[in-house]
Amino acid sequence: MKRIYYVLFVVIITFISIECRKEFSGENAFPGQGSIQSSPIRATLQGNIVDENDQPAEGVVVSVGTKAATTNSHGYFRIVDASLDKNASLVTAEQPGYFKAYRTFSATSGVNQVVIKLIKKALTGTISAATGGSVALVNGSKVSLNANGVVDANGIAYTGNVNVYVAYINPVSNDIGKKIPGSFMADDKNNKRVVLSSYGMLAVDLESSAGEKLQVASNSTATLTVPIPTSISSSAPASIGLWYIDEQTGIWKEQGMAQKNGSNYVGSVKHFSYWNCDSPLPAISFSATFVTSANIPLANTYVVIKPNTSDSANGYAHGYTDSLGQISGLIPANVNLTMAIYDQCGSMVFSKDIGPFSVNTDLGAIIISNSANYITTIKGKLLSCGNTPVTHGYATIYFNNFVYNVNVNDMGEFVTNIMSCYGTPGDFQILGVDETAQQQGTLATFTVSSQVVDAGNIMACGTSSAQYINYNVDGVDHIISNNANDSFYCYTSAGVNLFNTYDSYITGYHAPDNISLYFSGDKVAGVYPVNFMSVLNYTWTGLAKPFNITLTSFPQVIGDYYEGNFSGSFVDSTALTITHNINCSFRIRKNN
Numbered sequence: 001m002k003r004i005y006y007v008l009f010v011v012i013i014t015f016i017s018i019e020c021r022k023e024f025s026g027e028n029a030f031p032g033q034g035s036i037q038s039s040p041i042r043a044t045l046q047g048n049i050v051d052e053n054d055q056p057a058e059g060v061v062v063s064v065g066t067k068a069a070t071t072n073s074h075g076y077f078r079i080v081d082a083s084l085d086k087n088a089s090l091v092t093a094e095q096p097g098y099f100k101a102y103r104t105f106s107a108t109s110g111v112n113q114v115v116i117k118l119i120k121k122a123l124t125g126t127i128s129a130a131t132g133g134s135v136a137l138v139n140g141s142k143v144s145l146n147a148n149g150v151v152d153a154n155g156i157a158y159t160g161n162v163n164v165y166v167a168y169i170n171p172v173s174n175d176i177g178k179k180i181p182g183s184f185m186a187d188d189k190n191n192k193r194v195v196l197s198s199y200g201m202l203a204v205d206l207e208s209s210a211g212e213k214l215q216v217a218s219n220s221t222a223t224l225t226v227p228i229p230t231s232i233s234s235s236a237p238a239s240i241g242l243w244y245i246d247e248q249t250g251i252w253k254e255q256g257m258a259q260k261n262g263s264n265y266v267g268s269v270k271h272f273s274y275w276n277c278d279s280p281l282p283a284i285s286f287s288a289t290f291v292t293s294a295n296i297p298l299a300n301t302y303v304v305i306k307p308n309t310s311d312s313a314n315g316y317a318h319g320y321t322d323s324l325g326q327i328s329g330l331i332p333a334n335v336n337l338t339m340a341i342y343d344q345c346g347s348m349v350f351s352k353d354i355g356p357f358s359v360n361t362d363l364g365a366i367i368i369s370n371s372a373n374y375i376t377t378i379k380g381k382l383l384s385c386g387n388t389p390v391t392h393g394y395a396t397i398y399f400n401n402f403v404y405n406v407n408v409n410d411m412g413e414f415v416t417n418i419m420s421c422y423g424t425p426g427d428f429q430i431l432g433v434d435e436t437a438q439q440q441g442t443l444a445t446f447t448v449s450s451q452v453v454d455a456g457n458i459m460a461c462g463t464s465s466a467q468y469i470n471y472n473v474d475g476v477d478h479i480i481s482n483n484a485n486d487s488f489y490c491y492t493s494a495g496v497n498l499f500n501t502y503d504s505y506i507t508g509y510h511a512p513d514n515i516s517l518y519f520s521g522d523k524v525a526g527v528y529p530v531n532f533m534s535v536l537n538y539t540w541t542g543l544a545k546p547f548n549i550t551l552t553s554f555p556q557v558i559g560d561y562y563e564g565n566f567s568g569s570f571v572d573s574t575a576l577t578i579t580h581n582i583n584c585s586f587r588i589r590k591n592n
Helices: 230-235
Strands: 016-018 040-050 061-064 067-070 076-085 089-094 101-105 112-117 123-128 133-136 142-145 161-169 185-187 193-208 213-216 222-227 239-245 252-261 264-269 274-281 283-292 302-307 317-320 326-332 337-342 348-354 361-368 375-383 393-399 402-407 413-419 427-434 444-447 452-459 468-473 476-480 487-494 502-510 513-521 526-535 548-553 561-572 575-589
Touching (some): 040 061, 067 487, 089 112, 193 283, 239 264, 252 274, 264 274, 302 326, 375 393, 375 427, 402 413, 427 452, 444 452, 476 502, 487 575
Parallel strands (some): 040 112, 185 252, 375 452
Antiparallel strands (some): 123 133, 222 264, 302 317, 393 402, 487 502
């Protein structure tokens, strides 16, 4: 069922009918009473990355397991057949100028949706490693280093100037669901899975003047001062645990204590990462499926559940339903809770008090009234080149930077519900794809002018929808195709270079085969030098220049195709004396 970043929630609207509710138990079923084991699942992951201004972040590298994708101009990414986990899946997002982002969620069988807001990485101040010192933000957040207390990446004492980057993360801010590193899921010092009640967080990075990563020396510590939000200061304990993000799992780990000093927490840490001042809470596993009264899943909908006391951010739970309307994860146990649903503009459109829950709970299907005026229903019918219903295909809907892929039924009909911005009309686009005939239509634009938008007949005809990357390495053929387990991703963005050209990215995956590359140039067909290539399990693939790619077709609109070929030689970092040869042809749909 759908993951929820750290924990999941329910969503309810005008009218709710709970068809089924059951309690469940078993190994690892009650996270607060024991550690969680892995529960692997393979499913599709998609999502959106935004910058500090909530604008789509383009060119962000998003990774899950062994797969990676890069966001397009809508901040959108999609990874097919990703290796996920029902208890805790980790997604990372990296972009120059920002702290590395982590998101942990409980994966489901549908298309999992995540949204991550990047945290700007700005220089806070400089400290001499030899003498030590402090840097501070205007809100009172402070990082203090001891004299001779810093080492480089190899553990060697560093004596130069230390550039310190600090960002404060407010646990009661409206955007905490997008910004939270990992989630509020954690393992305490006894390796028990718990939910955290946060009273303030810091992101900290240390770098040399040359940009080299630095850390606290093993025989030293650093001191953090973390402001406590005024709205929850009355419930802040005198002493509180310190927790850091495990960069391998995205789970918070308990290490050390902080003491309350006025309106701040002050504590010592042994290394730098994200740090969180938290009290652990018992938790229960929660799951539910949200559908309308017409039994249509409410997909990609942001829901929140948290304790309903006015001065507490304890156990904040948040996430998005998957393509099937499913959610699952951890929520606080034994407390009164408030559930809320938010539209795509961040406005709360519904809330309801629920709980408390003392045991793991599956609410089954929750029916949400179609009459809710913040739900937009989009429907239509795909027709083939023979003007007959498409029986095996899908409609791709682009709306507010979100992407919805909706399968058709035996009559060629598709329908989905979208939590749009309350009271705000907007445009959306539909692309119809006939998987049987491998045909697609052209992108059609519609306006949300009513609660139900009937797009009518959408032609899935006119252009071949076949996609492939066929490549040969040292005489061995590798094929990535429209197979359901294969994935492609291509897009072009404005390049960050001196020549005002564009960067284009091409990636493909067919377990265990994979290939990715990028090149710079104009947005027209032509021959361009390849900047980087990764293929199969070769590491640090060095290209023998010249290594060019020929684009016979360069797409100008969403739905058109990159078509071309390339060939050349490369060496692998593990065997620099061995030259490998590759040739490749490709045809991949433009994703942005």
